[in-house]
Amino acid sequence: MARLTTMTPEIVRSLESSQTARMAVCVEIDGVFSPQECRRIIGLRDTLGWDDAPIPKDTSGAGPQRTHVVDTSVRRTERTHILATPETQWIYDRLSETVNVANGRAWHFRIGFMEPLQLLRYPEGGHFDWHSDLGDRGIASLRKVSATILLSDPASYDGGDLQLLTGGKELTPKRDYGTAVLFPAFVNHRVTTVSRGSRYALILWTCGKRSMR
Numbered sequence: 001m002a003r004l005t006t007m008t009p010e011i012v013r014s015l016e017s018s019q020t021a022r023m024a025v026c027v028e029i030d031g032v033f034s035p036q037e038c039r040r041i042i043g044l045r046d047t048l049g050w051d052d053a054p055i056p057k058d059t060s061g062a063g064p065q066r067t068h069v070v071d072t073s074v075r076r077t078e079r080t081h082i083l084a085t086p087e088t089q090w091i092y093d094r095l096s097e098t099v100n101v102a103n104g105r106a107w108h109f110r111i112g113f114m115e116p117l118q119l120l121r122y123p124e125g126g127h128f129d130w131h132s133d134l135g136d137r138g139i140a141s142l143r144k145v146s147a148t149i150l151l152s153d154p155a156s157y158d159g160g161d162l163q164l165l166t167g168g169k170e171l172t173p174k175r176d177y178g179t180a181v182l183f184p185a186f187v188n189h190r191v192t193t194v195s196r197g198s199r200y201a202l203i204l205w206t207c208g209k210r211s212m213r
Helices: 035-042 044-048 089-106 138-142
Strands: 012-018 023-029 078-082 117-122 127-131 143-150 162-166 169-171 180-184 189-191 194-196 199-207
Touching (some): 023 089, 035 044, 035 199, 044 078, 044 117, 089 143, 089 180, 138 143
Antiparallel strands (some): 012 023, 023 180, 078 117, 117 199, 162 189
């Protein structure tokens, strides 16, 4: 797991503070990756392979980890894990810096490490219904900041919008090459159905030793 470092990106936007949470619902940072770097990251899928992304199974078991199942009625997404290696460390460094900027501007969570990155492809018909990334057990219960980085040319697909739920309203951040959208892990969000093309995104979760502090 990657340690967090620091950086100063040029463009940072906080979107629509929640009156109940009294904090920014999300932070957008432009140009985290260039279009060329986005294509380079997408190309990792060819060598790393992929599987169908699962969702946690709703059980009342007392085990430390939830079981996961593939349910395409809830989520239809292809997934590739990107581990931290000498060849991919530059991706981790860039994103850990980005998280530090957003967290320092908006939330001030106590975060210390990042889960392995995931490269996602939403094919035509791909989607992910409303959910939050904060779990009730295991490492998912320690998540603080979630982030999605759009890797696709926005003109190459239709649908596939990331939407956040705040105060009963749907907030749709911008979609552009290399833009990072960061938000607290407890925020409900979804990806609407892709109606044309494919949507590629990189996702990450940062965690701390204690839940939501």
